[in-house]
Amino acid sequence: MIRAFSNLNFLPAVINVGTFLVVFLPVLLAFATAAALVLHSRPGRFATVMKLVYYIPGVVVGAPLVLLWLFMLTPQLSPFQGILNAFGFETGADVFTSQNLPVIFAIMSIYAGVGGWIVVLYGSLDALDTSIMEAAKIDGAGSWQVAWHIKLPLITRYIAFIGVISFAGAAQLVAEPNLVGAALPGTVSDTWSLNQLAFYYAFNQNDAGAASAYAIFLVVIGLAAALFLIYGLRTYSETEKTT
Numbered sequence: 001m002i003r004a005f006s007n008l009n010f011l012p013a014v015i016n017v018g019t020f021l022v023v024f025l026p027v028l029l030a031f032a033t034a035a036a037l038v039l040h041s042r043p044g045r046f047a048t049v050m051k052l053v054y055y056i057p058g059v060v061v062g063a064p065l066v067l068l069w070l071f072m073l074t075p076q077l078s079p080f081q082g083i084l085n086a087f088g089f090e091t092g093a094d095v096f097t098s099q100n101l102p103v104i105f106a107i108m109s110i111y112a113g114v115g116g117w118i119v120v121l122y123g124s125l126d127a128l129d130t131s132i133m134e135a136a137k138i139d140g141a142g143s144w145q146v147a148w149h150i151k152l153p154l155i156t157r158y159i160a161f162i163g164v165i166s167f168a169g170a171a172q173l174v175a176e177p178n179l180v181g182a183a184l185p186g187t188v189s190d191t192w193s194l195n196q197l198a199f200y201y202a203f204n205q206n207d208a209g210a211a212s213a214y215a216i217f218l219v220v221i222g223l224a225a226a227l228f229l230i231y232g233l234r235t236y237s238e239t240e241k242t243t
Contacts, residue, residue, distance in 0.1 A: 004213035036121035
């Protein structure tokens with residue numbers, strides 16, 4: 001265990017995945033929640049069409065998703081070449097640098113996953129007791145107040161569920177760095193993420209002990225994040241109710 005965690009590749013992998021999660025998880029939860037609340041405030045054909053629009057990108061996952069974003073973010077190929085060039089990106093190597101990779105992987109994951117969670121949250125909002133919201137409107141509450149003080153606290157458990165599931169999947173990031181590394185050799189190492197690190201030591205170094213230690217570490221941080229999200233959001237919900 002000590003040997004595995006003192007490995008020179010361990011801390012960089014933790015930093016890479018941690019940076020990715022810091023970008024990915026808050027943006028995913030905030031955007032999905034805000035979009036669901038906005039759509040629920042405007043029910044009807046508009047909400048139906050927008051749910052479909054948000055959901056469609058989710059059908060592109062795995063290797064096709066990575067290839068799509070490789071195309072979109074490679075200046076020589078991208079239809080957004082002018083925008084990329086304006087930010088100083090002339091080639092794919094300029095875009096897919098080590099400092100940009102966590103943000104790029106976060107964009108890929110949000111693009112693929114946020115639409116499905118918007119639909120889930122919209123369904124949870126539809127299941128709420130409408131009499132509570134009607135009473136609030138009678139008392140003079142506006143759409144923003146109803147959304148923030150009534151709807152949001154009532155769906156915090158759904159948000160926690162999304163956070164736990166998304167964290168568990170994102171912490172095991174492996175497909176995106178593997179595929180980008182294969183497409184652009186030299187940009188992503190074989191030990192960039194924790195899951196890659198475990199795979200590398202299990203199958204390249206024949207070190208099952210180190211690989212098991214990294215796997216257990218992923219389980220522990222996943223459990224810690226789940227407890228934080230569940231009980232943190234429950235505390236917020238109870239505070240709002242008492243208020």
